[in-house]
Amino acid sequence: MKLISYRHQGREAYGVVKDGGIVDMSARMDHPSLKQAIAGLSINEMEKLATAADPDVSLDAIEYMFPITTPEKIFCIGRNYRAYHEVLEDGGPKWPSIFPRFASGFAPHGEAILRPSVSEQLDYEGEIGVIIGKPGRHIPEENALDYVAGYTIINEGSVRDWQTKGTQNCPGKNFHRSGGIGPWMVTRDEIADLDALQIKTSVDGDSRQDGGSDMMIFKIPFVISHISQFTWLEPGDMIATGSPGGSAIESDPPKWLKPGESISINIEPIGTLTNPIAAE
Amino acid sequence: MKLASFSIGGLEGFGAITDSGVIGLTGRLSGRQQTLREVLEADVLDEARTAIEGVEPDYPVDKVEFLLPIPNPEKIYCVGQNYREHILEMGYEIPTSPSIFSRYARTFVPHNGTMDMPSHSEHFDYEAEMTVVIGRPARHVSEADALKYVAGYTVANDGSVRDWQARGPQVAPGKNWENSGMLGPWITTADEAGDPANMSVKSWVNGEQRQEGNTSDLVFSAAFLVSYLSTFITLMPGDMITTGSPAGVAVGFNPPKWLKPGDKVEVEIGGVGRLSAKVG
Numbered sequence: 227m228k229l230i231s232y233r234h235q236g237r238e239a240y241g242v243v244k245d246g247g248i249v250d251m252s253a254r255m256d257h258p259s260l261k262q263a264i265a266g267l268s269i270n271e272m273e274k275l276a277t278a279a280d281p282d283v284s285l286d287a288i289e290y291m292f293p294i295t296t297p298e299k300i301f302c303i304g305r306n307y308r309a310y311h312e313v314l315e316d317g318g319p320k321w322p323s324i325f326p327r328f329a330s331g332f333a334p335h336g337e338a339i340l341r342p343s344v345s346e347q348l349d350y351e352g353e354i355g356v357i358i359g360k361p362g363r364h365i366p367e368e369n370a371l372d373y374v375a376g377y378t379i380i381n382e383g384s385v386r387d388w389q390t391k392g393t394q395n396c397p398g399k400n401f402h403r404s405g406g407i408g409p410w411m412v413t414r415d416e417i418a419d420l421d422a423l424q425i426k427t428s429v430d431g432d433s434r435q436d437g438g439s440d441m442m443i444f445k446i447p448f449v450i451s452h453i454s455q456f457t458w459l460e461p462g463d464m465i466a467t468g469s470p471g472g473s474a475i476e477s478d479p480p481k482w483l484k485p486g487e488s489i490s491i492n493i494e495p496i497g498t499l500t501n502p503i504a505a506e
Numbered sequence: 507m508k509l510a511s512f513s514i515g516g517l518e519g520f521g522a523i524t525d526s527g528v529i530g531l532t533g534r535l536s537g538r539q540q541t542l543r544e545v546l547e548a549d550v551l552d553e554a555r556t557a558i559e560g561v562e563p564d565y566p567v568d569k570v571e572f573l574l575p576i577p578n579p580e581k582i583y584c585v586g587q588n589y590r591e592h593i594l595e596m597g598y599e600i601p602t603s604p605s606i607f608s609r610y611a612r613t614f615v616p617h618n619g620t621m622d623m624p625s626h627s628e629h630f631d632y633e634a635e636m637t638v639v640i641g642r643p644a645r646h647v648s649e650a651d652a653l654k655y656v657a658g659y660t661v662a663n664d665g666s667v668r669d670w671q672a673r674g675p676q677v678a679p680g681k682n683w684e685n686s687g688m689l690g691p692w693i694t695t696a697d698e699a700g701d702p703a704n705m706s707v708k709s710w711v712n713g714e715q716r717q718e719g720n721t722s723d724l725v726f727s728a729a730f731l732v733s734y735l736s737t738f739i740t741l742m743p744g745d746m747i748t749t750g751s752p753a754g755v756a757v758g759f760n761p762p763k764w765l766k767p768g769d770k771v772e773v774e775i776g777g778v779g780r781l782s783a784k785v786g
Contacts, residue, residue, distance in 0.1 A: 325676040325678045
């Protein structure tokens with residue numbers, strides 16, 4: 227099942243994507259947001275309601291919002307994919323590279339990602355986004371997926387020269403609307419094998435990333451468990467799980483994103499996240 | 507004027523802290539603001555100042571339970587390695603760009619609160635920091651204009667779990683432990699706090715002084731940091747910036763003087779306030 231948050235005729239709503247449209251769940255349930263519906267363990271109820279109903283609104287008629295409109299936390303994992311046949315030095319990194327981002331660093335599906343006025347080095351990173359479904363702390367790796375509500379697509383957009391100005395990457399990872407999240411989330415049951423997802427990024431139709439999630443170094447259950455050692459994970463929290471090869475910086479010369487271009491990240495069975503690039 | 511968020515009789519609100527007690531301001535301003543963040547968003551500090559003139563306090567300070575000065579800030583940015591003397595003492599070079607990272611609000615406890623001793627580490631450290639509170643949306647503001655966007659200042663302990671800080675290339679895991687830092691007790695407005703480039707910064711553990719510095723020693727001043735951060739993101743009312751810590755942290759001693767359950771940590775910023783909490 228695909229769950230979406232959206233704006234229609236000025237009203238914020240959430241619902242189930244069905245037959246090119248949306249069955250409006252905010253009109254049928256008491257929860258004011260998708261985050262609260264998930265926290266209220268209402269995914270099964272939404273499925274029942276959606277099965278019995280016809281779409282209320284067409285996908286063409288809405289403005290997309292982040293699937294979780296106000297996530298408390300967005301943790302990102304850096305350098306988390308091996309290249310095919312790559313043998314990592316000393317068996318690979320001992321710990322994942324983890325950094326937080328705030329929602330204001332992203333744009334929803336369909337809205338412009340902004341190329342900063344102070345840098346030309348806007349890059350993309352196509353990533354599987356995990357959305358947490360229930361509160362957890364000290365989560366064992368074996369049970370970690372029980373805490374997942376579903377998955378979305380994250381473009382963990384980065385401004386490369388600002389990422390290396392200080393000892394921490396934060397400035398380059400926190401530019402206003404420099405990444406994307408969406409278009410919706412699919413519930414956990416839709417993905418049988420987390421190692422069998424293919425992340426495909428294209429810019430104006432030109433393929434840039436095409437990597438399999440089997441190349442992930444720190445797997446999703448480990449990452450959830452690891453983060454939950456230091457903080458509570460809450461419903462609606464997101465984890466961007468790292469990006470395969472093919473970012474703009476890896477080309478010579480780098481293929482930085484430019485205003486007027488359009489970037490799409492496809493991960494089946496989730497869908498495709500598309501954003502135009504505009505000048506700030 | 508000193509403004510604090512607190513709960514009394516189970517109700518959360520905010521008010522002014524005076525020498526003779528607390529003047530409750532929740533819902534009492536013309537915009538009926540329910541939180542201090544809403545007061546900053548509405549830019550009505552002058553109205554609050556008028557509202558408390560000649561008014562008798564509603565309750566003694568020891569009757570309120572302090573909350574974080576802004577309980578739900580959108581963003582908290584922190585700066586590492588920012589005291590010149592401390593950087594040279596550690597044998598580092600003076601950086602040309604600040605080291606910036608972020609923390610989520612839930613990693614801090616309020617004044618008189620109890621920090622959680624980390625479950626998987628003994629390397630629990632304190633960092634006394636002067637903290638900027640943003641009053642007006644700030645994007646691309648110059649260093650010369652930056653302080654016009656500051657509502658006031660508060661006090662932070664940027665509590666750190668040193669071994670987790672070194673797990674991976676980014677410090678986030680060691681800087682985002684649940685209830686590992688302190689923030690408060692109040693916001694001292696800019697007109698009253700004095701020059702942010704000349705504030706004393708001190709900390710004590712169980713009454714033993716550990717840190718003593720002055721913000722005049724900052725490599726990157728409060729004004730510079732507001733300007734710098736506003737290059738990449740819109741700083742919003744209620745956002746906070748912790749500006750770094752002088753020498754004297756636990757890891758600097760041989761052997762390190764790690765915090766232990768039962769310890770009392772106090773941090774004082776001259777002209778702003780004194781913040782206190784325990785380790786649980």
